[in-house]
Amino acid sequence: MTSRRPLDPLDLLDISALLTDEERAIQQAVRQFLRDKAEPHLARWFEEAAFPSALVPAFGDLGLLGMHLTGYGCAGTNAVSYGLACLELEAADSALRSFVSVQGSLAMYALWRYGSPEQKERWLPAMAAGSAVGCFGLTEPDHGSDPAGMRTTARRNASGWVLNGTKLWITNGGIADVAVVWARTDDGISGFCVPRDTPGFTTRDLHGKLSLRASVTSELIFSDCQLPLDAQLPEAKGLRAPLSCLNEARFGIVWGALGAARTCFESALRYARERPQFGKPIGAFQLTQEKLVEMALELNKGLLLALHLGRLKDNDALRPEQVSFGKLNNVRAALAIARSARTILGANGISLEYPVLRHANNLESVLTYEGTSEIHTLVLGEALTGLSAYR
Amino acid sequence: MNIVVCVKYVPDATADRTFDPADRTVDRVNVPGVLSELDEHAIEAALQLAESGDAEVTALTVGPAGASDAIKKALQMGVDKGVHVTDDAIHGSDAPATSLVLAKALTKLDETSPVDLVLCGMASTDGGMSVVPAMLAERLGRPQVTFAGSLELSDDRGTLTIRRDGEAATETVEATLPAVVSVTDQANEPRYPSFKGIMAAKKKPVETWSLADLGVAASEVGLAVAWSTVESYAQRPPRQKGTVVTDDGDGGRQLVAFLAEQKFV
Numbered sequence: 191m192t193s194r195r196p197l198d199p200l201d202l203l204d205i206s207a208l209l210t211d212e213e214r215a216i217q218q219a220v221r222q223f224l225r226d227k228a229e230p231h232l233a234r235w236f237e238e239a240a241f242p243s244a245l246v247p248a249f250g251d252l253g254l255l256g257m258h259l260t261g262y263g264c265a266g267t268n269a270v271s272y273g274l275a276c277l278e279l280e281a282a283d284s285a286l287r288s289f290v291s292v293q294g295s296l297a298m299y300a301l302w303r304y305g306s307p308e309q310k311e312r313w314l315p316a317m318a319a320g321s322a323v324g325c326f327g328l329t330e331p332d333h334g335s336d337p338a339g340m341r342t343t344a345r346r347n348a349s350g351w352v353l354n355g356t357k358l359w360i361t362n363g364g365i366a367d368v369a370v371v372w373a374r375t376d377d378g379i380s381g382f383c384v385p386r387d388t389p390g391f392t393t394r395d396l397h398g399k400l401s402l403r404a405s406v407t408s409e410l411i412f413s414d415c416q417l418p419l420d421a422q423l424p425e426a427k428g429l430r431a432p433l434s435c436l437n438e439a440r441f442g443i444v445w446g447a448l449g450a451a452r453t454c455f456e457s458a459l460r461y462a463r464e465r466p467q468f469g470k471p472i473g474a475f476q477l478t479q480e481k482l483v484e485m486a487l488e489l490n491k492g493l494l495l496a497l498h499l500g501r502l503k504d505n506d507a508l509r510p511e512q513v514s515f516g517k518l519n520n521v522r523a524a525l526a527i528a529r530s531a532r533t534i535l536g537a538n539g540i541s542l543e544y545p546v547l548r549h550a551n552n553l554e555s556v557l558t559y560e561g562t563s564e565i566h567t568l569v570l571g572e573a574l575t576g577l578s579a580y581r
Numbered sequence: 582m583n584i585v586v587c588v589k590y591v592p593d594a595t596a597d598r599t600f601d602p603a604d605r606t607v608d609r610v611n612v613p614g615v616l617s618e619l620d621e622h623a624i625e626a627a628l629q630l631a632e633s634g635d636a637e638v639t640a641l642t643v644g645p646a647g648a649s650d651a652i653k654k655a656l657q658m659g660v661d662k663g664v665h666v667t668d669d670a671i672h673g674s675d676a677p678a679t680s681l682v683l684a685k686a687l688t689k690l691d692e693t694s695p696v697d698l699v700l701c702g703m704a705s706t707d708g709g710m711s712v713v714p715a716m717l718a719e720r721l722g723r724p725q726v727t728f729a730g731s732l733e734l735s736d737d738r739g740t741l742t743i744r745r746d747g748e749a750a751t752e753t754v755e756a757t758l759p760a761v762v763s764v765t766d767q768a769n770e771p772r773y774p775s776f777k778g779i780m781a782a783k784k785k786p787v788e789t790w791s792l793a794d795l796g797v798a799a800s801e802v803g804l805a806v807a808w809s810t811v812e813s814y815a816q817r818p819p820r821q822k823g824t825v826v827t828d829d830g831d832g833g834r835q836l837v838a839f840l841a842e843q844k845f846v
């Protein structure tokens with residue numbers, strides 16, 4: 191095949207040819223939407239630590255919220271399309287992808303998979319449309335990587351359940367209309383659907399973050415929070431339930447991280463071609479070229495990995511260990527790309543006028559949440575040896 | 582009610598657009614193409630009219646094989662069905678020939694189910710002539726209303742009222758249906774195709790017609806009979822360095838002089 195189309199530096203391996211027309215169209219729609227509605231404002235949102243709430247209903251119109259779920263107004267796309275959407279969202283800012291991950295893969299997925307018919311009817315259509323926001327409370331101040339030790343409790347009383355405890359680092363907490371909260375009961379860990387206006391439930395936003403600044407991160411406080419009996423997610427039994435939700439969201443991160451990396455690579459490549467020093471573009475120096483090539487290698491390998499995992503997921507054959515593989519590799523690669531891109535931009539690399547340090551900073555959160563890189567290493571270590579090294 | 586939107590597949594403005602050196606026509610094969618952005622406004626107008634009542638919207642395009650992408654995008658946005666007229670003989674057609682093919686295709690559509698309204702974009706983003714809608718109306722013998730900045734159907738759906746923003750005045754123009762209307766980029770903000778729309782588009786019907794299907798002879802269209810041709814073309818010269826005005830007390834005067842010279846004031 192001879193084509194006059196030049197090689198695309200952003201898709202050296204022609205990976206887009208491995209996508210279906212529909213997958214490409216979905217990716218394109220998200221990209222175009224974000225180019226118009228988000229890109230011009232990203233730096234300001236980061237600087238002002240402002241989450242763009244006004245975008246949420248537009249996310250709903252597009253079909254981004256709970257897009258890989260079926261029914262209840264959800265679009266029902268395949269997993270690869272969901273991954274591509276995450277990639278485009280995070281190419282803009284990890285905060286936007288985080289919002290969509292938490293809304294769709296954590297809060298909506300938990301209700302869709304473990305909720306009662308009434309809970310689903312009450313919340314899923316509104317959450318798909320973007321008229322209601324959800325959050326997912328698992329982490330506590332003293333229990334992050336090891337949620338099994340959580341202290342938040344749900345005790346039965348005559349009128350239902352009483353929730354007590356604190357959740358920390360909860361994305362969307364302060365803007366959520368409904369919280370999916372995990373708590374210890376006499377029968378083990380259980381999930382609860384807690385509407386915002388429930389007495390005894392308050393939130394407090396965290397400030398001073400140097401990462402994911404355009405995302406709302408909050409503390410959820412439950413003090414004798416009285417819930418009706420039917421607030422419990424009936425199908426969620428034990429810690430497996432929240433972990434299965436995290437597995438869904440993590441799949442999106444496998445793709446999303448590469449979006450951040452792509453933007454950094456794109457910036458560095460353009461800069462390297464345009465910025466002259468010593469009488470020629472810095473891209474003409476071998477050291478710069480090596481950096482760019484390393485980035486391209488990792489970016490393209492990461493995409494092949496993400497696509498492979500996506501196809502496995504669409505065949506219902508994806509294992510949690512494989513998602514750990516993807517998250518560990520791709521977030522690490524993305525962070526390395528972002529940091530290397532920053533060096534190519536020199537002083538401009540630390541400025542908000544360019545996207546690279548914003549992305550590099552964001553990726554520090556991505557490295558930690560949804561299972562730290564250490565924990566995913568241990569998951570894979572256990573998969574290889576059969577020996578658990580957690581405790 | 583039946584609305585047909587005429588849409589064009591044009592070279593993507595963000596790609597490097599070129600001419601085919603062999604016959605100096607726009608290269609529509611080797612440059613990635615898209616649905617003309619200006620036509621998205623016509624599609625949006627059609628969808629809004631359809632949503633306000635019961636109507637079926639058809640997207641009609643004349644163009645090479647790749648032009649089916651323009652139809653696809655229209656279907657993803659919410660149009661109900663598509664018609665793609667394609668024929669090697671059409672290559673190099675000018676506005677009169679294009680309007681001929683469109684008119685024949687519309688007549689054929691009209692035979693199966695009467696077309697109440699034909700919507701077009703205000704111009705194509707490649708040719709930029711804005712004349713096809715008027716030619717089309719003339720050929721169909723229907724009222725033409727061009728450059729609509731807003732559209733409103735009467736309750737009985739027999740007349741369409743549009744606002745036409747001119748340089749000196751804003752006109753309100755009324756036309757009885759069936760009519761041909763071109764829609765400006767001020768009329769609306771085109772929707773993004775939703776994921777549901779994208780997935781539904783696959784199942785929507787698209788018909789492909791040749792010139793023979795329309796009873797148009799190959800000799801009536803194409804480069805050979807074009808009323809105008811491209812004689813030569815040249816790459817736009819790289820942008821010149823701008824003029825820097827240093828303010829030594831008369832900076833303002835110099836700026837005014839510059840603007841006056843360029844006829845900006």
Ligand SMILES: Cc1cc2nc3c(=O)[nH]c(=O)nc-3n(C[C@H](O)[C@H](O)[C@H](O)COP(=O)(O)OP(=O)(O)OC[C@H]3O[C@@H](n4cnc5c(N)ncnc54)[C@H](O)[C@@H]3O)c2cc1C
Nearest residue numbers: 326327328329334335359360361555559560562564565580
């Ligand atoms: C911006 C942001 C948003 C978040 N959003 C949410 C949310 O919406 N919902 C939610 O529930 N949580 C959320 N989290 C919390 C996140 O999931 C936790 O931060 C994460 O699980 C790690 O927990 P931790 O911070 O308590 O760290 P710790 O668990 O205390 O870990 C500290 C360090 O010790 C290492 N470590 C821990 N145990 C081991 C071990 N056995 N072996 C080796 N190393 C170990 C870790 O890898 C890490 O390097 C969010 C976090 C951030 C930063």
